[in-house]
Each structure stands twice: as structure tokens, then as C-alpha cells.
Amino acid sequence: MTYQLDIQPCPEWNLFTRLQRPLVIAGPCSAESEEQLFETATLLKNNGIEVLRAGIWKPRTRPNCFEGIGMKGLPWLQHIQKTLGLKISTEVANAHHVEAALKHDIDMLWIGARSTANPFAVQEIAEALRGVDIPVFVKNPVNPDIELWIGAFERLYLRGIKKMGAIHRGFSSYNSARYRNTPQWQIPIELKRRVKQLPLFCDPSHIGGHREYIQEISQKAMDLGFDGLIVESHVHPDCALSDAAQQITPVQLKEILEHLVIREAHPNNSANHLIIEELREKIDTLDSSIMEALTNRMKIIEEIGLYKKENNITILQPDRWESILSRVTEEARENNLPVELVERVFKAIHQASIDRQTDIMNKKELGA
Template identity: 55%
Template sequence: ARSTVSPFIVQEIADALEGTDKIVLVKNPVNPDLALWLGGIERLYSANIKNLGVIHRGFSTYEKTRYRNNPEWQIAIELQNRFPDLPLICDPSHITGKRDMIFEVSQTALDLNFNGLMIETHVDPENAWSDAAQQVTPDTLIQMMEDLKIRKETDTEVEYRNSLNTLRTQIDVIDHQLIDILGKRMKIADAIGALKKDKNVAVLQSKRWNEILGKMILEGEENKLSEEFILRVFKAIHQESINHQEKIMNG
């Protein structure tokens, strides 16, 4: 993961392994940068290394989350779209950092059509020399493998359900991100409310609001979103922002 961050290190590795038929697995970079990940893969391809795979082990963040490394599933999904034939392996141990979350993340990965899992196991996890909290016993791993649902395509009906489950899982991931982003937006609205209260400024700023609407409608059109939809969404967001600011102003 740390090597993938540096194009220079990746190039050195590519030069050293040029033409090899050995399996080479490329972890995602530590920071959530799809371009770096893609660049690493392309450098290895250019060195005539064809037996490639990628490992998704999550991304570091300065924010406190329930993960050790944020999965940022949309980045792995985009990579999968760019390289559909490249084996994609999930490392739920490093993503979660907690053994009790490994099954959940593993199932999500399988539902997103990952090709495999890389799970840390230890006969005595509590006494492991490193990453003890994210390791499971061999027995737990066996049970996990039995409980995980692998959706195989055997006929038209199953193929449809698999595709639908994959799409719905992607939507679930994005929906969680939307909620997180909206929460962050409202925290900023709270800060604006406090500033306005301190300076005795009215909550509603019509000129600013109209500017936002105009820009969002244009951006919505570029993303094939109707003006009606954009207006409904941003009016709701704006009203919630006003509610937050009013609470601060009158609190």
C-alpha cells in the first residue's frame, strides 16, 4: 500500500519484475487516490507483467470512523469498471481492524463481485505479535467461509439476481456516503449559524441561495439530473440548513 503511493517505487518494481509470469498483487495506495492505483497497474502492465491482481485493503483517513481503513468502496468499484478482467481481492482484516466486523465487510465485498478475500488468521489471535485485534482463529475462518453467500451465475434468473444485488449494494454504499456528507454539511451550517448569531446577521441570504440553486441546476444537467429533482433535493437540504442555523441563533 505504501509502495503504490510512489510511482518511482512502482516503476523500480516493474523494472525488476519485467516479463515475469509470477503472480503480482497490487494493493491500493494508503490514501484514496484512484489515479495512483491505476497508474501502478499500468506501469506493471507496461513491463509485460500480465499475471496481475489487485488487493483492496481500505484507505487511511484523518477522520474517526468505525473502520481501521475506510473501505471507500466506490474507488474499488471504479477500478473494477476500468479493469473488469483483473482479479480483485478484498482484505477485510485491514479494512476493519476488528475481527467482529470481518464477516460483514467480506459479504459486502462478495456482493460487489470481488473475486476473493484475504483474511488474517491465527491459532491464538489474542497473543499474536501484530494486528491481534483483526485476526480470527482457523475455526472461525472455516465457519465464516461456510456462512458467506457466494452468488453464482448458473442461469438467466440467477444472473439477474446477482446483477441486481451488486447494483443495490453499490447504491447502499453511496447512500451511506450521502448521509455522511449531509451530516458534515450540517455541521458547517451550525458553524455559520454561530457566526451569524455573533454578528447579528439574518439566517436567510437570498442572493447566496439563488446562486447555489443556479449552479446546482447546471451541474445536475451535466449529470443527467432533472431540474425538478435538483430543486427538490436542494430545497430540502437548504431547509434543514436553515433549521440548524435557527436552532443555533435562538438557542
């Protein structure tokens, strides 16, 4: 059973509307000392940031790593909240964390990727948040499972949490070629399609894994219409006790934000609107042609399936499939199309063809 999530608008999402830029949440990966946290927060505020993030409890992959300073860091955040006027946020992974954070008036909470992947943990957090009216962010699970991600929002929603936001931090992979986590942008895009009113944030620090990628990943998120960014920023990033390579100074963050190009969600005048609509009509026509071609192709596949069944021929013909794949990838190169895209499309078509022929092969005759 699924639920229509009635996500309520939250004033915090619009903090930066007047500045014509997305909501940016920034701060160190971990609160390490009161001095480090206060100095970072002061510089962030001086550079235009209004929401501070800092990890208090850090779920580390291996034991004997720095796992956060724990409870004693919460008064530090609260002091910053009262002294500098910043809103404060931190990660929670269980009911104990939630209760401690709420006692210290934390403005926003987020659920980390490891916790999102555990429905038991999300349910425990949801129960602890019952009746609480603060924004709650949910990072995507470590694995690319959109249903698990949506399920986390549903668990919170069923316990009365209506102010929610999604954080895209990429997905773990055994051998990531460039970034620390594979972005797989199609997954947050699909999340936004299915839960339209859900604010969508990008975590370029965890996607990239290194500070040199933060600019390009942040720009990609803005190009896709993300609502905001959550960036790791440390006053002395190279000395950070966790994730040092992916943190930037508050000044570097300001420079990145100043160079971001913020796209409009819709055409800003009637002339641009007409141009886009004309081009979209052409795309719609081509899409109809593609659908017609796929329909006709599948009809021929059904004929082939029936023939193979009648003549006891195997469904998979490796040589034929190799020939098709070689032909279409060569045509892709000749037409300057991404080969990877063409391969994905035709592999999906080929699998659908196999599935259809399998249905035909195993379908019993009437009366048999």
C-alpha cells in the same frame, strides 16, 4: 498516456471454483516464528485454505515497532510450501525484497498500500520483476487515488507482468467513524469497470481493523462480485506482534467462509433474466428522464448566468443555495431516501452550475 492492460487468466485464481466459493488467501499479518507460522498454516490447510500469506518485511507507521523477521522467514515459507503443499505469498516493497522472495520460490507477491502510493517504489519493483511469470497483487494506495492505483498496474504491465490482481484494503482517513480504513467501495468498482479482466480481492482485515467486522465486510465484497478475499489469520491472534485486533483464528475463518452467501454474477435462469431486464428497462427510462431534466436545468442556468453578467450580479447566492439544499433534503426524508445521497447529488449539480456560470461570466464577447 494510458495502456490497455491485457491481464492474463491465472490458474491460481480458480483454485476454489470446484468448491463454489471465492479464492481465499489467509495467514498471519507477520511471520513471527517458525512454530507460529507452521502451526497456523497447518490449521488453515486443514480448514480448506490453499494459499498462505505472511508478512516478512513489515512497513510500520512508527519506529521501534515490530517490523518483521526479515530474510530468515523466507525458508519457513518455503518449508511450508514443500511440506504442506500450500502456495505461499508475501509483501515486497523494493527490488531487494523481490530478489529474495524469488530465490525462495515464493508463488505470489503483493505490493502494499504505502508502496503503491510511491511510483518510484512501484517502478523499482516492476524492474526487478521483469521477465518473471508469477501473480502479483497490488493493494490500493493509502489515499483514494484511482489513477495512482491504475498507474501501478501499468508500470508492472510495461515490464511484462501479465498476471495481476487488485486488493482493496480501504483508504486511510484522519477520523474513521467505524472501520480502521474507509472502504469507499465506489473506487474498486470503478477500477473493475475500467480494467474488466482484473481479478478483484478484498482485504476485510485492514478495512475493518477489528475481527468483529470481517464477516460483514467479506459479505459486502461478495455481494459486489469480488473474486476473492485476503484475510489475516493467526493461531493465537491476541498474542500477535502486529495487528492483533484484526486477526482471527483459522477455525474462525472457516466459520466466516461457511456463512458467506456467494452471489451469482448473472441470472441463473431465463425467468430471472427476464425479470431483471424488465426492471432495468424501467431504470433506463428513468435515467433518460434524469438526463433530460439535467439538460433543461443547465439551459436555465445559462440564462441565469447571462442575466447575472449583464446586471453585474455575483454568481454565488448563499441564501438561494441554502434554500435549495434544505428543500431537497426535507423531500428526501419524506420519501425515505438517503439524505447523504441527495446532498451529494445536488452539491455536484450546484458545483456544475457555478462552473457554467463562471464560464459565461468570464467569456469575452466576439471582437472584444
